[in-house]
Amino acid sequence: MARMKFLCDTERCIECNGCVTACKQEHEIPWGVNRRRVVTINDGVPGERSISVACMHCSDAPCMAVCPVDCFYRTEEGVVLHDKDLCIGCGYCFYACPFGAPQFPQAGAFGVRGKMDKCTFCAGGPEPDNSEAEFKKYGRNRLAEGKLPVCAEMCATKALLGGDGDVLSDIYRERVTHRAARGTPGTPPMGWETAYGRPDAAKPPAVPTGGTKS
Amino acid sequence: MSRHIVMLAAGAAVAFGLAACGEQPQVIQYKQGQYQGKKDQQPFAGAPWNGNKTEWDAAIRTRNQNQNEYKRTN
Numbered sequence: 001m002a003r004m005k006f007l008c009d010t011e012r013c014i015e016c017n018g019c020v021t022a023c024k025q026e027h028e029i030p031w032g033v034n035r036r037r038v039v040t041i042n043d044g045v046p047g048e049r050s051i052s053v054a055c056m057h058c059s060d061a062p063c064m065a066v067c068p069v070d071c072f073y074r075t076e077e078g079v080v081l082h083d084k085d086l087c088i089g090c091g092y093c094f095y096a097c098p099f100g101a102p103q104f105p106q107a108g109a110f111g112v113r114g115k116m117d118k119c120t121f122c123a124g125g126p127e128p129d130n131s132e133a134e135f136k137k138y139g140r141n142r143l144a145e146g147k148l149p150v151c152a153e154m155c156a157t158k159a160l161l162g163g164d165g166d167v168l169s170d171i172y173r174e175r176v177t178h179r180a181a182r183g184t185p186g187t188p189p190m191g192w193e194t195a196y197g198r199p200d201a202a203k204p205p206a207v208p209t210g211g212t213k214s
Numbered sequence: 215m216s217r218h219i220v221m222l223a224a225g226a227a228v229a230f231g232l233a234a235c236g237e238q239p240q241v242i243q244y245k246q247g248q249y250q251g252k253k254d255q256q257p258f259a260g261a262p263w264n265g266n267k268t269e270w271d272a273a274i275r276t277r278n279q280n281q282n283e284y285k286r287t288n
Binding site: 065067069070071072073075076077081082083085086123124125126127128129130141143144146147148152153158161162163164167168170171174175178 | 246247248249250251252253254255256257258259260262263270273274275277278279280281282283284
């Protein structure tokens with residue numbers, strides 16, 4: 001059975017924010033709510049890395065554990081979803097989530113919290129699939145259309161992968177193998193050392209120093 | 215008569231002394247809650263799959279492999 005996961009390759013992410021834009025456009029997400037965002041570590045420093053973060057659909061989700069009204073559920077595909085009709089907007093899930101995935105619309109006066117909104121893995125929510133009610137509350141249900149999350153499918157560099165965790169692992173493993181085969185500065189291509197020996201073993205043979213002539 | 219009073223007093227003292235023995239533990243036992251919301255339907259329940267999980271699985275598998283550019287270009 002598929003166990004839906006996201007995987008972001010920091011070697012490939014170019015911080016274009018295309019995933020963020022696509023998500024907002026696909027689900028018509030209100031201003032101030034970001035189901036997905038790109039985080040850059042060591043911004044501006046050579047060797048900076050960017051990663052696209054949203055709900056990671058945890059196998060043992062802390063948001064589910066702390067919710068006082070038990071509005072979270074996990075689908076058979078491993079997608080963590082919630083019922084907005086039950087949510088009271090308390091924000092416990094936001095404090096529990098290590099990724100900052102739960103979002104709260106600030107539509108009311110004095111920054112009042114609305115019902116929680118988060119990445120649905122493009123799987124909608126507990127309303128009839130592809131109905132208007134589902135779209136209004138949770139966004140589009142691409143999974144029911146046989147498609148994967150739009151953020152992953154439109155990623156230009158294919159840094160962000162989304163889908164069955166086992167398949168993603170295979171894709172990533174193959175990618176890393178190709179990457180290793182090319183080599184990187186400071187790291188020789190894979191197989192080089194096997195073929196030519198370790199760098200420290202590749203010293204030229206010692207030239208005999210001039211000894212005394214007999 | 216006085217013996218009855220003494221026995222009654224002793225009985226009251228025993229009852230008073232054991233009164234706290236029936237106190238319930240006040241530490242809450244947290245239990246994993248059950249989902250209280252509406253039931254969601256399977257992603258393959260509606261059109262165009264109409265409950266055909268095999269077809270839906272195949273579609274998802276194809277989309278999954280579309281993310282593998284090594285398979286797309288070779």
